[in-house]
Amino acid sequence: MRVPLWASAATLLIALQPATVAARDTSATRIPDEALAVAPQLREAALASRLGYEITESLTTEVGPRMAGSEADARAVKWAQAKFHELGFDKVWLEPVTFPKWIRRSESGHVLGENAQPLTLTALGGSPGGTVEGEVVRFADLAALEAAPAGSLAGKIAFVDYRMERARDGSGYGPGSRVRSRGPSEAIEAGASGFLMRSAGTDSHRNPHTGITRFDDGLTPIPSAALSVPDAEQLTRLLALRPQQVRMQIDAGWDGEATSHNVIGEITGSSKPGEVVLIGAHLDSWDLGTGAVDDAAGVGITMAAAKLIADLPQRPARTIRVVAFANEEQGLYGGKAYAAAHADALTAHQIAAESDFGAGRVYGYSSSAPAHAAEADRQIAQALAPLGIEHMPGKGGPGPDISPFAAQGLAWARLAQDGTDYFDLHHTPDDTLDKIDPDAVAQNVAAYAVFAYLAASAQGGFGSGPKAAGE
Known part of the structure; x- marks a missing residue:
């Protein structure tokens, strides 16, 4: 599919933004009190909402399995575009991702x-x-x-x-x-x-x-x-x-070869729209099930989290960007393409988190936050604690699709999901919607919404910037 001119223009706009973004900020980072006061409201709204589950249901029902390069993959791209628009995202665009095509008969x-x-x-x-x-x-x-x-x-x-x-x-x-x-x-x-x-x-x-x-x-x-x-x-x-x-x-x-697309939607920030908090998941799946836990749930969680932030009376300073990545399953092609396309915008990315481990409840939070952002990291963890989420500094790493960008210096956060049963379903015919608990999805949405909102409201950065030699 050829990228439309409006999508190309949006991509160009993003690419031009880094020229106005300062180098890596190492001043002390903290979350303003007024943003922290919004977190309980955001948590409760997410826990009362079924939006994340409904988005997951829509993708798995209307598209079903969507192996990279297939006809269903192309339908999933159109579905994601339409869903972003339906949810009221301010900007929606495509970025092409090309890869070898494998088929099973x-x-x-x-x-x-x-x-x-x-x-x-x-x-x-x-x-x-x-x-x-x-x-x-x-x-x-x-x-x-x-x-x-x-x-x-x-x-x-x-x-x-x-x-x-x-x-x-x-x-x-x-x-x-x-x-x-x-x-x-x-x-x-x-x-x-x-x-x-x-x-x-x-x-x-x-x-x-x-x-x-x-x-x-x-x-x-x-x-x-x-x-x-x-x-x-x-x-x-x-x-x-x-x-x-x-x-x-x-x-x-x-x-x-086949060409699919990263599908991107944004909720524009109120005062620093050129700086981005990225959350996302991968849009493709294997062909045996309907790709519910891997990774329609992640798509539903992150789309819904951003939508809830957009519905607040006052938006955060920075833009919330949701990326539905192409072809994660066969080699992180969407994540690699995103990192390459946005390499010049590394410092414009405040921090990123990816939901790609099913629909189990989030039990732990950690990030790559350096010493100057330790207080903000602790504040985010405190806001997540009422959801049963433990602060686990030093644990884990970036999600798969954001890992190529993290290797360049992108700051990352990890919202660790309970995967005890995940590999009962992973890449099998049993990966279907009936295995997903709507209440667990709502808890995930609450976690991602609180994290993204507070990170986007932070005074100071979380360490994104080109890595020095030896890092």
Whole structure:
């Protein structure tokens, strides 16, 4: 889709603003008393509202799954534009994001021979198509596969049976997702013709978890898939009986390039409109469910938070910018494009926060605030405390789509959501609206609204600026 002229003009306007913005402000930062007095009103309005849930319902119902580059992805962009306008945002525009397009057509798996039976699996994003039949070799974890000698898996299918651990902060996902990202290349190095993994998930349902994988340069990609947790356990039991032959059939692969868009809406600040507090989420999803917890909830939370701020009698000094990022799932393409497009406006960005960990209640707050902004950071934490949110300085990091900009020096905040059950649903057919609690979404909206309003009202900055050498 070609960006309309009005969108290009809006983008140019933003790009021109940094010339009027001072370098990184290191004077002491605090939140004015009059802004702190508004926080309880904003909290209560958010807790009484179902707007965040209604936006989430709208996206998952009217668009459904929206894999990057698909027809539904394009409809999601139009939906987001229309929703920003419907909610009364002052400015709405598109910024193009181009990326390789991967498509999934069909997939199946079967155990052959004496114990013949179907296997429930799903192709990993980035997998090539093909039919592979061979003996399965099980590895308990990625390290065991990495230790396999070159050529030892010739004509065989590597199977990594790593069990991901459940954690409120999602810390078990790192090792699990590493199996998905590194496993196929390691299998190829050992000579395998196919790759299977136990899904990077914490559920016990027959729903495999997809997700993007990568192949090292110089390697010929092989069909790669994730088994549902019950199927991985079934295959392990079968392998304990005797060697097993498995057939994988995948019809998928890369299909040229696609262009989607970051969709951006703004609530203009009252006295410092050229300075921005950014909140956002990603608009795309995988294709198996309807992308409710990943990440329609984040879109609903951040759009609703900004709308509630806009409805206040007095707007904060700075502009609230909401970004619905394109194609997070396959490589942070929207986040990288945003960071590149707005690099010259780094110091115009006061601070940013992203909602991309489902719809569980926020339990912790932290930020990258430097020493000169410690008092403002504490004031924000105090305003969030009535929502059951603990101040957790020094914990966590930026959300995925804002991380490319944070690497350049963007200040970030983390509103940590309870992800105990998140990886039961993540990247599966079970990621649907019925799993979302409207009251939990309202608590998230309250947290984002209070944070964004107070940050946008702060006297002084939170440390955004180009990083010095060695930072």
